[in-house]
Amino acid sequence: MAVDSAGTGGWHAGEPPDRRARDFAGKRGYFLDHIRARQVTPDDFEQFDLVLAMDRDNLANLQRMCPKKHQSKVRLFLSFASSNDEREVPDPYYGGPQGFEHVLDLVEDACEGLVEHVREQLKHRG
Template identity: 50%
Template sequence: MKKVSVLFVCMGNICRSPTAQAVFESFVQRSGLAQAIQVDSAGTHAYHLGSQPDQRSQQAALGRGIDLTQQRARKIQAADFTEFDYVLAMDLQNLRALQSYAQAKQAQNLKLFMEFASRWREREVPDPYYGGSQGFERVLDMIEDASEGLLAHIIRQHSLERERLG
C-alpha cells in the first residue's frame, strides 16, 4: 500500500516546517501509523540548504520531547508536487510561492497547514525567526493543534483507522 505523504513548507526550512515535520511525525508515531504516513519538510527558498533547524526551534521542540537535530534544510523541488499527497504551507506568502511553482493539476494538493487547526483562528503560522523565544513556543502550540486536526483528517480520508486496528 502506498503511504500517505505530507510535506510541510516554509521559507527557509529552518524554523516552522522542520518543527511541523517533527511534531506531526510524533503524532503519527503515537497513533501507530508510522508505516502508513510519510512526512518531510522543505523551503521555498534556498537560504539555508543543508543546515540544521534554527537553534531556538531545536530548543523549544526539545522542551516538548521532540528532536530536530537529524533534519537538514532543503528547497522544494518539482517532483515534490507529484510525490506528496499534501503540500502544506505555513503562511500565505509561501502558499502563493508554491502555487506559482506547481502545475495547475498539482495545485489541488496545496493548502495552508492551519486549515487543520481547531483551537486557533489564525490561518498562518507566524515566522518566529526575528522574535524572541515566546514566538517559538507559540509556533509549537499552533503546530500541535494543526497536527492533531491533520492526522484526524488523514485517518478519515484514507481509511487508516481500519488499517491500524487490522
C-alpha cells in the first residue's frame, strides 16, 4: 500500500511542510521532515485507489484533472471522519496554534475512518 501527498498547484514544489505544521505534528509523534511538496500528476489517478481532497476547491480541481474512468476515486478526506460534522479541513495558517491542533484533530479522526474503509475494501477483495 502506498500513501502520498500532493497539491493541485505547484507553488511549493520541492519545499518541506511549513515549520509550524512540522512542529505541531512532531508533538504528536508525526515526523514530516522528509516530506517535500509536489503537484498532482495524471499518473496519480491511475496509481492510487483514492485521491483525497482537503477542501471543496481542491476537490473541484481534482475532479477537473481526473479522467472520467477514475472519478469515483476522488473524494473529500473528511468524508471518512466520524467524530465531527466538518467536511473541509480549514487552512491552519490563520488560526494560530489552535488552528494547527484543530487540523491535526480532524486529520486523525479522518485517518481512523479511512483505515477502517481500507480494511473493509481489502476484505471484499478476498
